[in-house]
Amino acid sequence: MVGVKNPRRKYGPRRLHAGQWSIELLPQGAYEVSFTPGSCVVGFAFDPQKGTHAFASDKRRNFETGANTLALIPAGCDVFSCSDSGGEYLRLSGAGAEGRLANARRFSDRVDRRAVSAAYSLRRQMLRAGQADPLECEALASEIATRAAQDLDKAGAIPSDARCMTGFRMRRINDLIEDRIGSGLTVSELADAIGLSPGYFTRSFTAAVGRSPQQYIIDRRLARARALLADSTEPLTAIAIKCGFASHAHMTAQFQKRLGLPPSHFERRRWNQNADCR
Template identity: 45%
Template sequence: MVFMSHRTRLPSPSPSEPVRRVEAGPWLIELLPGCAYATRYVAAQSAIGFAFDSQRGLHAIGSDRVLPFDAIPDGLAFVPVGCDVLSESPQGGEYLRVLRTDGIALAGDRAFNNRIDLHATILARRMRSALLRGSVEDDWEAWALALAERTTQTATSSSPHSGSITGSRMRLLDEFIDAGLDGPLGVPVMAQLLGLSEGYFMRAFKSATGKSPHSYLIDRRLAKARALMRDSTATLTEIAYRCGFNSQAHMTTVFRQRLGVSPAQLRGSSRR
């Protein structure tokens, strides 16, 4: 979920990608793989989070009311010191967590999530790529500080309006995409599913998620491919076709562009 200190993983019959982490000066940066989790804690230190995937489950943040949550992809989050957090999800999603470990609290006293911030997205993706590559020589301190500064910016996203991409519509769209990844998918069928015109759908989707439907579809293909690489013995060619890529070479190109590593490199690191 979007608010997280440590995840308690739930039993799973299949192995998960490893937690990848790096310590740089006063910062701890972790990339948590998508997996089922359940956690409850009082935040001993403030934390920045970034959800790469759609996530759903139950949470109670600074409250005793446990409510359903829908986390949108590329959503920035913040948890202040002392915040009581309960969160659980049957699937979870890939999540970046950044902590300051020298006792200096980060600015901010209110928890938030699902904030779309283009600069935060660029930083988070850069950090994910470096973590997946196993790089320790990048400018981690500057990246972490820049991401922390994004949490102090005033939220600019507008409130949902009639016909927008709400949490329930995003959930319906995710289910539809995941069921049809091995075939052709495009804006017309996605807009039709939600009962929206193509132009309105594209604008509303961009407003809600910060990315185009096409870019989001590629991210879903990548997420599915990574899950199959982790949880099955299928060859990379088989996985490529099952996820809607034209070939293994096409999938490799997209992996390198989006993640900075090839499918073979990522599968090898997960098995190790």
């Protein structure tokens, strides 16, 4: 990768070589990047993102990517991408990708629930700087690539349950969650905001995002909390309440359960830690 500019990222990417895989976990933040991958690259976006990009062309287009989506870039494809806000992102490359995806064509915005599960588990490993298990990371990276290879046969098909979750509806849901992140937002309120019954909304949303609405709300709260922990010196209790957690203890429990680390790990004082996983 060359030409990287990411002034809002307070710490660098976490990197790990595991078997045939080169794995990077890129933190949330503004970025501008241009590169030509030497091997096929599989990407996974943990957060909704929007910005401008170009692939094998000088023509730049605006993009808007949903959370929990897979993307694939073939080897030798010139890439430009920039965003004012970015989002946490997983990149997989190396011989492992070439073995499964050597002749793959570029795609983006694919959701696969097994890939989502593997990506979240791999993130937990990557966040444990110096303690990641290379064998576990290799297995998880292989699972994500296998799911990406199987998705190549779908030719962009959208699961029937997910078709009602249009771009407009997903933006409405994301905006509502961000606006109400510190309050007790319910699934019924989300469903009502886009004119669906709670049951149908839950099925459709889960198919479209790979996580249930309840899980997704917690994911967004954790993302907001991590941003506040990195950008402010507020007490943990105040950050917990701002992000919709019942207490400091509740927030800590969710961090441990979903990220494998306590909130204190993400505080500003830890920015200067080594970002290499081993």
